[in-house]
Amino acid sequence: MAGAFWCVVEDDRKGAAKKVMAEVLGEATRLGGPVEAVWLTDKATDDGLKQLGEWGATKVWLLENAGLAPYRGEVWVPALAELVAKESPKAILAPVTSRQREFMARLAARLGVGLSADSVSLAMDGDTLVATRPIYAGKLLSKVTWAKRPWLATLRPNVFKPAEAQAGKSAAVERVSATLAAAQMKLVERREEASTGLPELTEAEIVISGGRGMKGPENYVILEELGGVIGAAVGASRAAVDAGWRPHRFQIGQTGRTISPKLYMGFGVSGAIQHLAGMRTSKVIVAINKDPEAPIFKIADYGIVADLFEVVPELTKEFKRLLEK
């Protein structure tokens, strides 16, 4: 069947593709390809283009124009829609990030096609794509399919198996000269958050999280210390955020961030449904809680029933010892 799998590139705004693109390109390859990247940017670097090739893109459609930064839906959507009309890809995939989430929704409306948002699995069923996505706070999975092509889907980060970079493989770069629509929105400023020195919550491979059992904002320092040792992002439950102990951007759960790390460790987190909604697709779940009845133990792979204030320092010490080896 004609048409390629297009993977919309999420970049670091400095000309390199983000690591999550290995997952998107890897999945497009697994689905049978052909795999092509589309990159809307004000600046692509050679290294970025090379990386996309090594991750499996055979072609990169490059829309490089100063007007494409920052992301604005009213500029990006018509530019890509025009290319879609010319090239008829069979699918357009993108990782779930702040801008792709909105961009893909707008693009779907422009193209008049369906969008499977936050997909956790994709599979071909004969000639059609079937996506699986969590609904109702992750309590159920929904299988969805499209009435027509292109099939649009966003992919939850850290869920799909990343492509292994293959040295020497490269993508043909096709430069697309698009006439850009006038921007309606104007970027006034970017306010960077004070860096914690730890990874971003949604991108981290290890996430540790503190709940009501942390007892107060001053105690998160012990989690940050542990996070520093193992390279983990530090999150919080809604109870802790609503108590004002942590800013909302650290909240994991239904009204916060959805994460899917390799390792999640909850400290003094009870495991309310609303929290589970944001972390239940984590690969390995560890729960530390004084209360043996805490619901989080039901989904945990490993648990210790103990006071977190005794466990955390020991854990930090033990990991330090292990990682120094």
Next chain:
Amino acid sequence: MKILVLVKQVPDTATQVKIGGDGKQIDPAGITWIVSPYDEFAIEEGLRIKEKRGQGEVVAVTLGPDRAKETLRSALAMGCDRAIHVNDPALAAADTLTTARVLAAVIKQEAPQLVLCGRQAIDDDVGAVGAQIAEVLGWPCASWIMEETVDADAKSVKVGRQVEGGLEIFELPLPAVLSAQKGMNEPRYPTLKGIMGAKKKEIKDLKAADLGVASVTPELTITKLEALPARPPGRVIAGETKDAVKELVRALREDAKAI
């Protein structure tokens, strides 16, 4: 200034959801329904804009079956001036794009300067409708808004959009669509007076035909709902804290290969 707030009725997070007989929808029996939490931030923000300006109108709009009226009553009790209920069995299987087209048609009729919605409804968790409405109308939109300031002439709005690692501050000409993120405000509770008053406020009923919505064929179809695959049984590590921690670290390293 006229503000439209889009709201959706969803099952309470704590409600147990069961797959219905057709395997494609949930069984509605025994579900407690609430206003989707993000929509409450949108309602609150709409009311605050009106209060700050000292004039204006805040209209709550929903697409849903008969029971969705409760959600409009909640919005009216919080302080919205009136409500619009698009209630049509022909729209029961509406996907996000159909929903966006229907709501865009309501917006065209009402011609507000600002449309507010939640960043996503917590039932199907798609989070596309706000952006899709903007696309259908050709309006600018900004998603996951943490703050906003409408200028004095109601010609533009400055918003703080939550992105990875910070906030992007954008200026948008009005009319525009904004989707609310948690942290933007603290929604008020309806007062007793508000609840009583809500009963007298107008709720206008609309059908798909009133909106000139032609096709309601969904672009995305649910073929099947499934329960979550069970996680393998976990292991509680007993013993003295020190030993338990040692064993946990060993297991994470050697058995789970997670670190």
